[in-house]
Amino acid sequence: MLLTSVILVLREVLEAALLVSILSALSAVHGISRGWIGWALAGGFLAALGFGYSIDTVSVWFDGVGQEVSSAAMQFAIYLFMAVFIYLIRVPAGSGGRNAAVMKVVMAMIVALAVTREGFEVLVYLFGFFANLKQLLVILVGAGIGTGIGISTGALIYYLLRSAPRGWSQVTSLLLLVLVAAGLSSQAAQLLIQADWLPAQLPLWDSSSVIAEDSVTGQLLYALIGYESTPTAIQAGFYFGGAALMLMISASAWLYTRKYRHGT
Amino acid sequence: MISLQRRLAACIVALALTGAAVTAQAEKPVFEIEIRNHLFWPSELVIPAGTKVKLLVTNQDPTPEEFESYELNREKVIMGQRTAVIFIGPLAPGEYPFFGEFHPRTAQGRVIAK
DSSP states (O other): OHHHHHHHHHHHHHHHHHHHHHHHHHHHHTTOOSTHHHHHHHHHHHHHHHHHHTHHHHHTHHHHTHHHHHHHHHHHHHHHHHHHHHHHTTSOBTTTSBOHHHHHHHHHHHHHHHHHHHHHHHHHHHHTTTTOHHHHHHHHHHHHHHHHHHHHHHHHHHHHHHHSOHHHHHHHHHHHHHHHHHHHHHHHHHHHHHTTSSOOOOOSOOOTTTSOTTSHHHHHHHHHHOOOSSOOHHHHHHHHHHHHHHHHHHHHHHHHHHHHHHHO | OHHHHHHHHHHHHHHHHHHHHHHHSSOOOEEEEEEETTEEESSEEEEOTTSOEEEEEEEOSSSOEEEEETTTTEEEEEOTTEEEEEEEOOOOSEEEEEEETTSTTTOEEEEEEO
16 A cells, blocks of 8 residues: 555656756756745645545536546646747747746746646545545555655756756756657547547557556656557647647747847 | 648648547447445456447445556546546457556456457
């Protein structure tokens, strides 16, 4: 039971921790203060509580697929904020584009939504044990360990990103962000397939014998690049389309910056 | 430019229609599973291969459970005393394990597509 709790919490914490570490690394590179993180985590926690509390109601929406649809909507919203972020971070400050305050709000929204989406499952799980105090204690210890490992992994990635030279750090962080966004987009498509809103297809390939999704590597890759061992064409389309769109937005911001610099 | 936009619009409409057609096709076969004392009943479910089916999972326990399967690519929280709708398939013939993420030691099962 301890191990179950560790793994369950770790899986959820890992995704949010990864986002926080990438965004903090980018904040540091761009000299943006990191006060937004506390607010984002607190806001996300409260929203997760609210979402977990109302999951009974949400679940019956849309003929019983409200849970999938609302989760997918959150994933798409995170993607959207990431797209805004990746544009803002590439245009220079003061050009009418970048603004530290706006960027902090955008980053806070990304993290808060991610915490809501991942956190509600953990909270529902924990609340399920409230009637049994002895079990709850074990579960809480496990949750603490899982959270610890997740945060440590996030911290490790943060320091790896920060230890690289500025240019490398920036490019790597942005690329990671593009991959995380692509993963979110394909996960959202997957949820809509589960809800029967998007057609189901046979998988394009099966790489589970190479990297199983429930292995440590699989879980890390899932959080990092949205790894999926048996993706369908629609999921792959959302993945690569999602990545391409982010790269295009980033490139257009870069072109805009060049024009702006040459213009002044 | 306009023709490109029109073409794009036509594509979107076509996609939407395909989606509607897929959704509107004949009712999917329904299968039911229960969760009792953190166990799946039945723990083995045989479904037709190559067909999308509607799985109704009723959690008879007072505590929540999460239906999860890496092989089926499914994940859904089911509160205590509630029934969840989960669409699965079309599947190639084979075995697809699933488990309850909140009680994975006991809550184990598999879908067999034939």
